Amino acid sequence: MIYCDGGSTYTKILDNHGRVKVLPTQEMLKDKTKWFDIATGHATKNCCTLYVNELIALAQGTLSLIKDDNFTVVDIGSRDTKYIIVKNRKVVGLDWNTSCGGNLGFTLELLGHYYNLNYNQLQPNKEKVQVTCGLLGIEKIFDEINKGLLPGEGVAKFIHGLAFNIFQFCHSPSLLYLSGGLTENLCFVQTLEQYCEVKTLGRDILLKGLVEIGKKL
Amino acid sequence: MLLDITQLEKEIYYQKLKELLKEMGHNFCVGFWGQPDQKTMDILVENNYHFIDLDVPQNYFKTGYIPTTTCHIIQDIISNAFILKDKLDFFIATTGNDKCEQGYNVARILADEGFPVINATNTNNNPIRPCLISNAAIPLKTRVARIMELTYKPLTKEEEAYYASHQITVPAFIFHGVPPRDLSILDNFPLNTRIEGWTKLVELGIPGRQDLEWQISTDIPTVFFTQSFCHKELLAAYWARQIGGLHIEAHNTITHSTEAKLQAYLGLAGQIFIKE
Numbered sequence: 307m308i309y310c311d312g313g314s315t316y317t318k319i320l321d322n323h324g325r326v327k328v329l330p331t332q333e334m335l336k337d338k339t340k341w342f343d344i345a346t347g348h349a350t351k352n353c354c355t356l357y358v359n360e361l362i363a364l365a366q367g368t369l370s371l372i373k374d375d376n377f378t379v380v381d382i383g384s385r386d387t388k389y390i391i392v393k394n395r396k397v398v399g400l401d402w403n404t405s406c407g408g409n410l411g412f413t414l415e416l417l418g419h420y421y422n423l424n425y426n427q428l429q430p431n432k433e434k435v436q437v438t439c440g441l442l443g444i445e446k447i448f449d450e451i452n453k454g455l456l457p458g459e460g461v462a463k464f465i466h467g468l469a470f471n472i473f474q475f476c477h478s479p480s481l482l483y484l485s486g487g488l489t490e491n492l493c494f495v496q497t498l499e500q501y502c503e504v505k506t507l508g509r510d511i512l513l514k515g516l517v518e519i520g521k522k523l
Numbered sequence: 524m525l526l527d528i529t530q531l532e533k534e535i536y537y538q539k540l541k542e543l544l545k546e547m548g549h550n551f552c553v554g555f556w557g558q559p560d561q562k563t564m565d566i567l568v569e570n571n572y573h574f575i576d577l578d579v580p581q582n583y584f585k586t587g588y589i590p591t592t593t594c595h596i597i598q599d600i601i602s603n604a605f606i607l608k609d610k611l612d613f614f615i616a617t618t619g620n621d622k623c624e625q626g627y628n629v630a631r632i633l634a635d636e637g638f639p640v641i642n643a644t645n646t647n648n649n650p651i652r653p654c655l656i657s658n659a660a661i662p663l664k665t666r667v668a669r670i671m672e673l674t675y676k677p678l679t680k681e682e683e684a685y686y687a688s689h690q691i692t693v694p695a696f697i698f699h700g701v702p703p704r705d706l707s708i709l710d711n712f713p714l715n716t717r718i719e720g721w722t723k724l725v726e727l728g729i730p731g732r733q734d735l736e737w738q739i740s741t742d743i744p745t746v747f748f749t750q751s752f753c754h755k756e757l758l759a760a761y762w763a764r765q766i767g768g769l770h771i772e773a774h775n776t777i778t779h780s781t782e783a784k785l786q787a788y789l790g791l792a793g794q795i796f797i798k799e
Contacts, residue, residue, distance in 0.1 A: 359790060395795050396795050
């Protein structure tokens with residue numbers, strides 16, 4: 307079976323040999339012959355045999371990996387953020403934010419390229435800017451940098467604002483499992499750790515969820 | 524306002540209402556919002572009036588002074604009133620706890636603009652009908668739409684028997700809230716979804732009993748729906764967090780992400796994931 311998580315910016319494909327390939331979604335979309343057995347993510351809706359809701363894929367993937375009875379997991383994509391709260395192995399809370407909490411990954415990638423920043427070397431900032439979403443927050447960063455703040459410091463403050471928002475969005479847990487591309491952003495992870503313990507799950511949890519769903523077919 | 528149920532003895536109000544209908548009835552059609560006082564509606568029915576629910580979106584036409592952060596249903600009422608002004612003999616208003624403060628504001632605005640407004644706000648505290656539709660295993664959209672018609676179109680004997688024979692014994696979900704402006708979201712719910720909140724109160728004929736909106740079943744997965752910018756959002760957000768429910772809100776039409784979130788909740792809530 308071929309599984310696909312087609313995100314807004316990046317697509318993750320798990321092939322028949324168990325290999326995960328990550329490619330820009332635009333590149334995936336160019337291939338008009340593509341077809342996936344099970345897929346999630348809005349980019350894949352019309353090119354798969356079985357389409358799975360992203361939150362359901364996240365829940366299935368996380369529950370297959372984490373054996374705790376109670377936990378919270380958040381998946382931060384380039385366009386949206388979604389979390390699930392599990393108590394006694396039951397999903398008791400979830401949310402999916404594409405507007406006010408959206409565009410986080412996308413904005414960070416944009417800023418990283420623009421200022422040529424390495425997020426694995428960027429130091430977390432103890433100060434934060436209040437940001438409501440990625441796109442609205444970017445204006446504040448430019449404003450701070452225009453006032454003389456170093457770009458790296460400004461972006462780190464922005465990351466702090468995002469991390470704080472994520473923490474609150476997920477109901478302020480003491481331990482947060484983090485999924486998605488931002489697990490590879492050390493500055494973000496370390497900033498989030500100022501608020502709670504963080505365990506990273508990588509960016510293929512939704513694919514793992516699809517595999518779980520595939521097993522039950 | 525032409526007439527105000529809150530300012531007169533009830534019997535005097537009904538007498539004046541009958542006189543007004545004789546005096547000013549031309550098109551024999553009224554517009555209303557919320558669920559007005561039932562006897563007012565019954566008198567209109569007896570006098571062969573037709574009804575247009577102004578809460579329901581028609582051809583959209585927005586007046587310039589309505590802030591964009593106004594509940595879309597309120598925007599619709601005002602727009603519909605202006606569009607239908609020449610076709611309706613009266614505008615039957617609900618202005619109290621049975622609707623909301625904005626219902627009162629709309630009534631005042633329309634009255635000031637020269638519309639023939641009758642304040643018939645519903646102060647009834649005791650159920651006038653049994654709860655049949657809210658607890659029937661029938662598509663949710665059909666049920667919500669039917670409940671909204673009850674005020675001028677009671678259930679027939681056949682309908683009563685039909686709903687009674689389809690009662691839910693164990694609900695899978697609860698839909699708590701007001702009828703969405705975009706009813707299409709209701710297509711996502713399974714048949715055995717019980718209706719609670721304001722919509723159920725409308726079925727019972729007690730839309731102003733806010734205390735009953737706070738009676739929540741904590742053990743059944745519940746979707747709390749509110750229109751954006753509605754004061755009921757606070758109740759919905761609070762209870763969703765308290766009992767692991769889902770609060771969804773919508774302003775105009777239902778967005779893809781709202782629908783996807785709802786579908787995920789309906790697919791996941793209540794399931795137990797065994798550790799392998």
